[in-house]
Amino acid sequence: MRGVFYVFSGTGNTEAVCRALAAEWEKRGIQTDYVRLKSGQETPDPRGYDRVAVGYPVHAFNAPAPVLQLLKSWPRAQGTAVYFVKTSGEPVRLNDCSCAKPAAILQKRGYKVAGEYHYVMPYNIIFRHSDGMAARMWQAAARRIPHDARAMAEGTFTPWPHGPFKRAFSFLLRIEQAAMPHIGRHFRADERCVGCGKCARICPQGNIRMENGKPVFGKSCAGCMACAFYCPTDAVHLGVLNGWRVNGAYAFGGEPATDEEICRYCNKAYRRYFAAAEAYPLPEAGAGLPANEKGEAREAGQSAAREADAGNANAREDAAQSAQLRA
């Protein structure tokens, strides 16, 4: 059996979850291809696979524009089943809307949405979660991943309904996709920029070029926040979004937040989310600790930054763009 993950991820959260799910598919004997989406890249035909998953971070209660573009580019199919795997910073139900448009695109093209899996991961915009919250979120994901991966591997069919309200809400919020290229044109590097070029190397849209040792931002920003998040000197100024900038990878391997330490914002929703995930046992291997591709436990952000700085092409793909990569 063959499987494939198509994953868009700005700051590594969705990457971490999808890599872990893909590893579980492999354990179940599904030979799994993994495609990290970048602009201009060739992607395989989904119809050649027995299991297909599409991973993305929720952006303004929607799937990011590059994900919609990918799905629109797919050839017509006759019932190929597709799973969605999404991550978002808050556990509110409105994030369910993010699948409404991708589901509509797929259904029109003859695909079948077989299920949706939603993981809460720390914010890469708006505000910075505590590392304790990040650790608890990762543990919650780690508990669910074997269970969810098995359901997908077995072809379980659990579609979520997308009624008129969800479709209308996601339609209204898709204004973010129209606005982002304009907002992104006003990103700039301030005087803290040391000209390392990391932002240009990791931008999945190829939207940043280096000129005279400084980044210049183009017209195809998808708002993924990788540039601002991974800049080693926090030099990326995000124009009108600057007050929401989050810089620096999360340390997922620390002590998880206790119930009392759960952030006050959306407190009840986080509690509900954690309680549901914590019904599953914590897997022994890894037990919530990030591991690099060699299986060594690490503080993800530090390793990712080190590997990205080394300038190695693979490390850039697998580390700089995926700070929380777990094998």
Ligand SMILES: Cc1cc2nc3c(=O)[nH]c(=O)nc-3n(C[C@H](O)[C@H](O)[C@H](O)COP(=O)(O)O)c2cc1C
């Ligand atoms: C432009 C933008 C919009 C976002 N909108 C939402 C949102 O509507 N709801 C939410 O819960 N999180 C939102 N987030 C947070 C991300 O979904 C979350 O941090 C996600 O895990 C990031 O995944 P990544 O690291 O794979 O990019 C948004 C992030 C960005 C950059």
Ligand code: SF4
């Ligand atoms: S990552 Fe930061 S320091 Fe490096 S070139 Fe970009 S803005 Fe400058």
Ligand code: SF4
């Ligand atoms: S410019 Fe920055 S926020 Fe925009 S797509 Fe590139 S890395 Fe992401």
